[in-house]
Amino acid sequence: xxxxxxxxxxxxxxxxxxxxxxxxxxxIASMMGIFNFAQGEFVLLGAYVTYLVHSVGLPVPLGxxxxxxxxxxxxxxxxxxxxxxxxxxxxxxxxxxYALGLxxxxxxxxxxxxxxxxxxxxxSGSITIGSLHFATWRGVIVIITLLxxxxxxxxxxxxxxxLRVRASLENPSxxxxxxxxxxxxxxVTFAFGAALAGLAGALIVPVFSLFADLGIRFxxxxxxxxxxxxxxxxxxxxxxxxxxxxxxxxxxxxxxxxIADVLxxxxxxxxxxxxxQGLVSGRGVxx
Amino acid sequence: xxxxSRQLSRRRFLGNFAFASAAIAAGPxxxxxxxxxxxxxxxxxxxxxxxxLTGSLGFAGNTDANVARMxxxxxxxxxxxxxxxxxxxxxxxxxDESVAVGNVRKLIQRDKVDLVLGxxxxxxxxxxxxxxxSRGKTxxxxxxxxxGKECTPYLFCTGPVxxxxxxxxxxxxxxxxxxxxxxxxSNYVWPQTINAxxxxxxxxxxxxxxxxxxxxxxxxxxxxxxxxxxxxxxxxVFNAIVPPGVSPFFKQLYQAGFSKNGGRLGxxxxxxxxxxxxxxxxxxGLASSxxxxxxxxxxxxxxxxxxSAYDKQFPAKFRFSAGSAATGTYRxxxxxxxxxxEAGTIDRDAVAAALDHAKIAEGPGGPAEMAPGKRHCRMNMxxxxxKGGQYEIVARSAGLVDPKEC
Numbered sequence: 001x002x003x004x005x006x007x008x009x010x011x012x013x014x015x016x017x018x019x020x021x022x023x024x025x026x027x028i029a030s031m032m033g034i035f036n037f038a039q040g041e042f043v044l045l046g047a048y049v050t051y052l053v054h055s056v057g058l059p060v061p062l063g064x065x066x067x068x069x070x071x072x073x074x075x076x077x078x079x080x081x082x083x084x085x086x087x088x089x090x091x092x093x094x095x096x097x098y099a100l101g102l103x104x105x106x107x108x109x110x111x112x113x114x115x116x117x118x119x120x121x122x123x124s125g126s127i128t129i130g131s132l133h134f135a136t137w138r139g140v141i142v143i144i145t146l147l148x149x150x151x152x153x154x155x156x157x158x159x160x161x162x163l164r165v166r167a168s169l170e171n172p173s174x175x176x177x178x179x180x181x182x183x184x185x186x187x188v189t190f191a192f193g194a195a196l197a198g199l200a201g202a203l204i205v206p207v208f209s210l211f212a213d214l215g216i217r218f219x220x221x222x223x224x225x226x227x228x229x230x231x232x233x234x235x236x237x238x239x240x241x242x243x244x245x246x247x248x249x250x251x252x253x254x255x256x257x258x259i260a261d262v263l264x265x266x267x268x269x270x271x272x273x274x275x276x277q278g279l280v281s282g283r284g285v286x287x
Numbered sequence: 288x289x290x291x292s293r294q295l296s297r298r299r300f301l302g303n304f305a306f307a308s309a310a311i312a313a314g315p316x317x318x319x320x321x322x323x324x325x326x327x328x329x330x331x332x333x334x335x336x337x338x339x340l341t342g343s344l345g346f347a348g349n350t351d352a353n354v355a356r357m358x359x360x361x362x363x364x365x366x367x368x369x370x371x372x373x374x375x376x377x378x379x380x381x382x383d384e385s386v387a388v389g390n391v392r393k394l395i396q397r398d399k400v401d402l403v404l405g406x407x408x409x410x411x412x413x414x415x416x417x418x419x420x421s422r423g424k425t426x427x428x429x430x431x432x433x434x435g436k437e438c439t440p441y442l443f444c445t446g447p448v449x450x451x452x453x454x455x456x457x458x459x460x461x462x463x464x465x466x467x468x469x470x471x472x473s474n475y476v477w478p479q480t481i482n483a484x485x486x487x488x489x490x491x492x493x494x495x496x497x498x499x500x501x502x503x504x505x506x507x508x509x510x511x512x513x514x515x516x517x518x519x520x521x522x523x524v525f526n527a528i529v530p531p532g533v534s535p536f537f538k539q540l541y542q543a544g545f546s547k548n549g550g551r552l553g554x555x556x557x558x559x560x561x562x563x564x565x566x567x568x569x570x571x572g573l574a575s576s577x578x579x580x581x582x583x584x585x586x587x588x589x590x591x592x593x594x595s596a597y598d599k600q601f602p603a604k605f606r607f608s609a610g611s612a613a614t615g616t617y618r619x620x621x622x623x624x625x626x627x628x629e630a631g632t633i634d635r636d637a638v639a640a641a642l643d644h645a646k647i648a649e650g651p652g653g654p655a656e657m658a659p660g661k662r663h664c665r666m667n668m669x670x671x672x673x674k675g676g677q678y679e680i681v682a683r684s685a686g687l688v689d690p691k692e693c
Contacts, residue, residue, distance in 0.1 A: 003514055010510030106341075113604035114346035116530050116564040126542045135542040208507050209534040209564050213343060217505045217531075253511040258474050261503040 002132055011249040013138035016145040017204055018245030019238060021218045022225045023152060024196030026237025029226050031156075031169050031189050034083065034093050038101035039222060040215025041108075042194045046071050046201025048108050051119050051210045060206070061122045067202035068195040075194025079187045087186070101215070109212035121206040141203050148199065149238060156234055156285045165189055166285060221248065224268045230278020234285045240278065244268065331374035332367075332633055334359065334620075335400030335425075337391045337415060342382025344407045346560065346604075347611035351405065351430060352377050353601045354616045358624075360600075368627055376400055382407075384414035391415045395423035401633045404428040404619050407612060409476055416442055426635050426642075428623060430615030432556065432578075434480035435663075438693040441639055443657065445622065445664045446615035447578050449484035450691035452555040452668075456576035457488045457525075459670055459682055463574070464551030465522020466494040471512055471536070472527030474501040481555065482527055489525075497521050502532060509536040513543045516550075526554040534564040541569040558610035559678070567676035577609040579652035580671045580678045589649045593617065607651075614651045618664060621647045622657060656687065663690035 025039040036042075046067040053063030078100060086093035121137040128134075156162040167175040168182040176182050201214070208214060221244055229240020244264065251260035272278070336355045339348030359375045362368055376398050380387035387406075394400050395418060403419045403426070406412040412429050419427040420441045429437070432446035460468075468489050472478025478501065486496050497519050500512065509532065516524060524545070528536050537552065546552070557575035584591040597607040607613045626642035627633060646656040653667040665687035671678035 003518060006514050007510070010508075010514075014508050014510070109345065113349075114343065115560060115604065116534055118534065118563060118565050120566050126544070128544075133542055133544045135539070207535060207538065208531065209538075211531050213505075213531060217507060249508055249510060253514075257500065257502045257506060257511070261506065 002130075006132055006134075007250075007253055009134050009138075011246055013135075013142050014249035015242050015245035016142040017200075017207070018218070018221060018225065018248070019241040020141070020145045020148065020200040020203065021197070022222045022237050022241035023149065024193040024200065025222045026226055026229070026241070027152065027156075027196065027234070028190060028193035030232050030234065030237060031165055031193075032087070032186060033090060034086070034097070034190075035090065035223070036083075036190075036193065037094050037098035037219065038078075038104065039097075039193070039197050040217075040219030041101040041104035042071050042075065042197035042215070043201035043204075043218055044108055044212070044215040045074065045104055046198030047119075047205035047210050047214055048111070048201075049198065050202040050205050051112075051117055054119050059122070060120060063119075064122070064199070064202040068199040071198025071201070072191045072195030076187055076191035078194075079190040083190060084183070084186065101219075105212050105215065112210065112212065114212065117210045119205045119210060137206055141207075144203060148196070152196070153234060153285070161188075162285065221245075224265060227272055228268050228278055230280045233280050233282050235282075236278055236280035239280055243279070329371055331372045332369070332627075333374050333376060333398055333400040335391075335394035335398060335403040335405075336375065336377045337380050337387065337394060337403055337405035338377070339382040339407050339411070340377070340379040344382045347407050347431075348380070348382075348405075350605040350607060350611040350613045351407075351616045353605060354597065354607070354613050355404070355620060357597055357600055358617065358620045362624065368624060369631065369633070380405065380411055380415070382411075384411060387411060387415055388418055391418050392423075395419060395425055400425060401635075402426045402428065402623055402638075404430060404616060404623075407431050409433050412437065424635060426623075426639060428619040430619045431612040432609070432615065434477045435484075435690070435692045436480070438662065440662075441635065443619070443622075443639075443642055443662045443664075444690075444692075445619040445655075446612055447609075447666065447668065448663060448690045448692055449481050451578070451666065451688045452481065452576050453485050453488045454688070455668055455682065455684055456553065456555065456574070456670060457485060457494070458492045460523045460525065460551060460553045460574065461489075461492055461494045464553070465549075467520060467522040468494055468496050469516050469519070469521040469524050470496055470499040470527065471509075471524065472499075472501050473504050473529045473532065475504065478527030478529070482525075485525055494523075502528060504529070504532075506532050507535045509539050512536070513539045513545070516540065516545060517543050521550065523551045523553055526552060529556075530561075530564065533561075537565050537573075538569050541565075546572055556610050557673075558608040559606055560608050560610060562673060562676055562678075567673070570673050571675070573673040574670055574681070575673075575678075576668060576670050578666045578668055579609040579614040580669055580680060581606075581608070582671070582678055582680060583652055583669070587653065589653075590651050593651050609652075615664075618647065618650050618655045618666070621650060622655070622664070654687070658690055658692075661690060661693045663692040665689055 028036045049067040049070045050063035054060050086096050123136050126133040126135045164180050164185050168185040172182050225240035225244040226237045230236035248264045336352055338351045359373045363372050378390040378394050406429050419425050427442045429444045430446055435448035470482045472482050552573040555576045559581055584594045622645040626638050626645040629641040630637040644659045648654050655664055655666045658665050668684040668688045669680050670682040672681050
């Protein structure tokens with residue numbers, strides 16, 4: 001019973017981390033049709049900004065607020081300079097964003113000297129119930145993930161900005177004819193996706209510490225999540241991320257971790273083979 | 288006709304392209320540090336360093352290159368070796384074996400070096416040793432602590448091996464932790480080999496192994512492992528998980544109350560670089576077993592001199608630490624210097640024969656000597672315990688510890 005409680009909490013919290021990381025990736029992939037291979041490095045950059053703010057002596061929560069803003073701003077600039085040239089060629093876009101990611105990753109490696117650096121949790125310690133310990137910060141991540149998910153969904157489903165985003169996605173020429181600046185919408189959407197990655201990086205850096213390859217692991221998991229969840233909708237990637245996150249945290253409880261690691265991907269491939277449209281096949285944002 | 292000329296120009300383009308890329312590859316990737324004086328008739332002795340200046344092991348590789356720069360400068364300032372200056376040639380192995388083989392070949396074929404020192408990971412050593420030794424007919428020194436079992440002629444190892452890491456350390460862990468061990472490790476050769484050795488020592492010292500488990504190299508969530516450690520009432524976690532997993536693993540162990548309930552963390556490779564990976568309270572009491580700690584400078588004047596000379600020349604973030612193979616590099620180069628002096632030549636067989644029993648009286652952490660016929664190094668070993676973000680030496684070997692290899 002004790003183990004079951006702990007396992008549930010740990011699986012839930014790791015699932016939440018994967019959802020948080022995939023959210024931005026999913027929004028960019030679904031709303032813009034671009035697979036952003038630099039997404040993992042946006043996560044890394046969010047983590048780095050948090051570390052930077054902490055290392056000059058300012059409080060960590062301030063860094064966590066600054067991270068999405070800084071990474072979002074960088075995403076905006078990169079979209080204007082680089083990414084927008086690739087909308088007609090999604091394969092080239094993958095290469096282009098991969099290159100951007102490589103530049104960011106190696107720059108961070110240079111700046112950190114390739115070392116692994118710790119950032120303290122704003123709320124540390126663990127909640128003790130009987131002999132069980134639950135890490136407080138992991139609980140906080142679960143709650144923030146739920147809030148961010150709800151807020152992102154509300155933004156896309158209920159605001160006029162969300163309406164413009166969806167319009168630009170479904171019929172760009174009609175959207176332009178109706179006076180929507182699709183170029184600007186794309187820039188802002190990309191920046192929003194980047195900001196979410198930045199936030200994810202800021203929140204997870206106390207758990208995993210800062211190192212240059214932080215983003216890579218999540219990038220692969222993120223893409224599998226998007227494929228399993230289904231492209232084109234808001235709910236798809238989120239559903240996919242919960243499934244992948246849950247499986248990769250749950251399977252090591254049952255079998256050797258090395259086999260579990262592979263099995264997650266094997267199961268994902270089999271699933272996509274029989275249901276290529278993914279878990280959620282709809283397009284757009286359901287209200 | 289048009290077609291043919293286009294074909295020709297494409298081929299020409301490819302040729303130029305190949306030339307250009309070769310030039311780029313040869314250019315900024317190599318560092319040559321020529322001595323100020325090169326008047327000797329025979330020309331300089333060429334020392335090749337092949338190490339990971341870039342990529343994930345860059346933090347260690349840059350340290351090793353710095354140590355070599357420091358030692359070569361010392362030798363050249365004091366009149367050189369056999370009256371000849373040393374020319375230092377540094378190639379990047381880029382934490383990538385396929386890049387490394389090409390760059391090491393440059394050291395051997397283009398630069399014709401007299402010694403190659405380098406490689407951090409075992410896979411790197413395996414990738415480049417053949418290029419250096421059998422095809423290159425050159426001497427090779429591998430400076431990093433590793434899993435042992437490397438018995439290739441002309442390959443000398445100057446870092447600690449499992450016997451040196453474990454024989455003193457595990458009885459200490461049993462005494463200062465408990466009898467119930469967990470052996471979690473990353474899934475590759477070093478953790479598997481050192482765990483196999485550790486298991487033998489644990490069982491012969493009266494301890495027991497509760498579980499031994501391996502994880503993918505990039506795994507960063509260890510909830511199920513931590514839960515098993517807690518529910519099985521493990522006393523000592525003998526960790527062979529490597530970065531990036533080790534920091535979240537220690538954090539999760541701490542949060543689950545492992546150390547609060549008297550558990551002991553042991554990890555043989557933990558040096559000063561790794562202390563920053565976690566907050567100090569999360570790894571309070573972690574014990575490690577290495578050939579050098581920075582705190583030794585407070586008691587040993589030789590270590591203090593080496594440490595301060597390094598810090599003065601290279602104040603940047605690449606620390607002189609045992610886990611980065613800085614001490615192995617220092618020992619390797621000094622032992623080689625002694626062997627060249629004894630042999631009176633740089634001929635490979637003569638130097639190898641002298642290196643086989645070379646000794647140095649002064650090194651970081653104390654003196655060192657090669658175990659004759661074993662091509663591994665005897666050295667002092669220390670047990671350090673992390674206290675408030677620093678190491679404290681709690682035990683040390685009675686003298687030089689034998690590698691028990693080959």
